[in-house]
Amino acid sequence: MQAIDPSLREKALALGCKRTYKRISKASGEVLKEERGDAVSTELHRFGDLSFLAWHDLRLMLAESLPEGVLQTGMAFERYEEAAGENGGEGNDGFVNLRFCQLQPKAAKQEAVTVSARLLVGADGNNSAVRQQCLGDGPPEFLGTAMWRAFFPATPPFCDYPDSDSIQLQWLGERKALFLWGLPGGRLATLATSPWPAEKVDVLAEANYIQEPMGRAEQAQQAKQRCQAIFAASSGWDPEVVRIIDAIDPAYLTEHGQYCREPATCAEWGRGRVALLGDAAHLGTPFLGQGTSQAIEDALELGRAVLELGPTPAALRKYEQVRKPQATPVQAASVGLCKSFVAGKGGPGDEMKANIEGGFLARSFDPLPRGAEALPLASAAAPEASTSAGPAPVRAAAEAAAAPQVVLTREKGKNGKLQRELEARGISCLEMPLIETAAGPDRDRLPELLRTHSFDWICLTSPEAANVFLGAWRQAGRPGGLRLAVVGDGTGVVLTEAEGDALTPEFVPSAADAVHFSAELPHIPGGSNTVLYPASNKARSVLQDGLAARGYTVTRLDTYDTLPVTTLDPDMLAVAKKAQVITAASPSTIKSWVQFAGDHSQTDVAVACIGSTSATAAEKLGYTRIFFPKLPGIEGFVSSIEDALADCRRRQQQQQP
Secondary structure: OOOOOHHHHHHHHHHOEOOOEEEEEEOOOOEEEEEEHHHHOHHHHOOOOOOEOOHHHHHHHHHHOOOOOOOOOOEEEEEEEEEOOOOOOOOOOOEEEEEEEEOOOOOOOOEEEEEEEOOEEEOOOOOOHHHHHHOOOOOOEEEEEEEEEEEEEOOOOOOOOOOHHHEEEEEEOOOOEEEEEEEOOOEEEEEEEEEOOHHHHHHOOEOOOOOOOOOOHHHHHHHHHHHHHHOOHHHOOOHHHHHHHHOOOHHHEEEEEEEEOOHHHOOOOEEOOEEEOOHHHHOOOOOOOOHHHHHHHHHHHHHHHHHHHOOOHHHHHHHHHHHHHHHHHHHHHHHHHHHHHHOOOOOOOHHHHHHHHOOOOOOOOOOOOOHHHOOOOOOOOOOEEEEOOEEEEOOOOOOOOOOOOEEEOOOOOOOHHHHHHHHHOOOOEEEOOOEEEEEOOOOOHHHHHHHHOOOOEEEEOOHHHHHHHHHHHHHOOOOOOOOEEEOOHHHHHHHHHHHHHHHOOOEOOOOOOHHHHHHHOOOOOOOOOEEEEEEEOOOOOHHHHHHHHOOOEEEEEEEEEEEEOOOOOHHHHHHHOOOOEEEEOOHHHHHHHHHHHOOOOOOOOEEEEOOHHHHHHHHHOOOOOEEOOOOOOHHHHHHHHHHHHHHHHHHHHHHOO
16 A cells, blocks of 8 residues: 555554454353453564554545545446447557446436446456456355454443454354454444355345445344344354344344355456456455455556556556466465365464465565656547536546567566666666466475475575575474575565565675575585575576585475466567567576567567576577676666667667668
């Protein structure tokens, strides 16, 4: 949220409260675990500022932060239709016509509204109507679970605790649970969950998660009665649970089935000028507590892509390319935890463990460009919107900028520092990852080795190796006493930003390559001369051979692999082909570029490489304008890009009459 707008972070923190009392009990009320004071949130605080707030408070704050007139309510989406412009809909040409039904409860007739826009983003929740028209992949999977959620004042008979806004209570039964949280302003929130047969899912009040207070008193009362019947004293539930449910106002009770989509069914997030966001794109479950966070992360990267590429299909596909690898592990963990709980296998602490081990709480994001820092986007006339009252102008967000000077081709999430360095020098960039990371054959062995063996050194030779190590180290229970050596500062930063002093590297070679690394790694007096080397599947044996020649015993694990991406959005590729410089941080990236660029002439583009290995690969592929630094590293990489751009300027001057 801070990356979108720093003021939003401050507003969110101001809305929330702290947790100072946590209790986990059996269904009967027998206490399993109890925490007080700072111990309740200590584990979470190391990931940043912490504040507990109601989802609807956050939604209202975000809505009020929008410019006046941007948000229109009282509209129900019906359908859309894409329309090509004069140039067939490519790039900035083309738009989407949307039809809404204007909800007017007291009117005899509901009015139709038509709007035209450059892009359509379906953020319409678990039963997304936009998704169904765009992808047509049917309803989400019912998980055999019903949920009841409510908000109410923190007064008897709900709660007799002082400082009620600081409490967090849980009652856990067999495949059933009730949670109670304190909220600012003297309010409480509760969520109850229980198995529910699929053949009776239509009995539940709603299929949608987000509902207004129930206006039908009879249906609302029936929903409350269903909840009361399940969480009854006769079924062994704590009288405190029974008292809470009995006192809930039915008008403010939300009842629904629990649904999800497996990640394998969410490979596609949109088509053409349509993209999905949040639950509409990657529906998880309440387990992990990541639903709102993932939607905000989606919004951040969608905004970044549109700032860079304008309101174009290429921007939507770039957003998807960035977010899918980030959101999919969260979705998988959330769905897996929920299904385990429904099967009677889940337990207290599983959510926190999954969040930490998955690295979901430790993520950080580059801020969106703001004001003068934003990329210069050329404005263009937007298509008109029409309603039953007549035509009205609709403004497009922005149009695409001129062709980027440089294309950044590393894996998703690894171009940020380089891009900041370049843009600080006034160099425009397009991030188009050409390779992606996959698990290597030895990845599952790494946590066990960290638990059961000791080594003089653990050698990490890339940021990806550092990320793989981090996940395994957390899975192993964060063992101490490890001595870490990293190939360069960029790899070390991955560790220190994630875990601070707990994982501070003790050795960095004078140059970021395997030759210097193996020659300079110091022997530990009285040590075992052993090295653990979590490597890329494609890494050559230079490091391990050099260390072995110096008397080290090296345990190499091929923990990850880099593979060419299988698809690229045609619009994005067309933009990339107009760039002056292609970057290559590995031989794989330049090979992938040739695969996609096809007959794009090697003489029309300069290649800026991170080091000599990538430069050699580019030369073998027929490129002649190749630039690389003598010493690898981010500074040298930037220098080679600047040299390549300078060469482009010289060539342009020579071609002028």
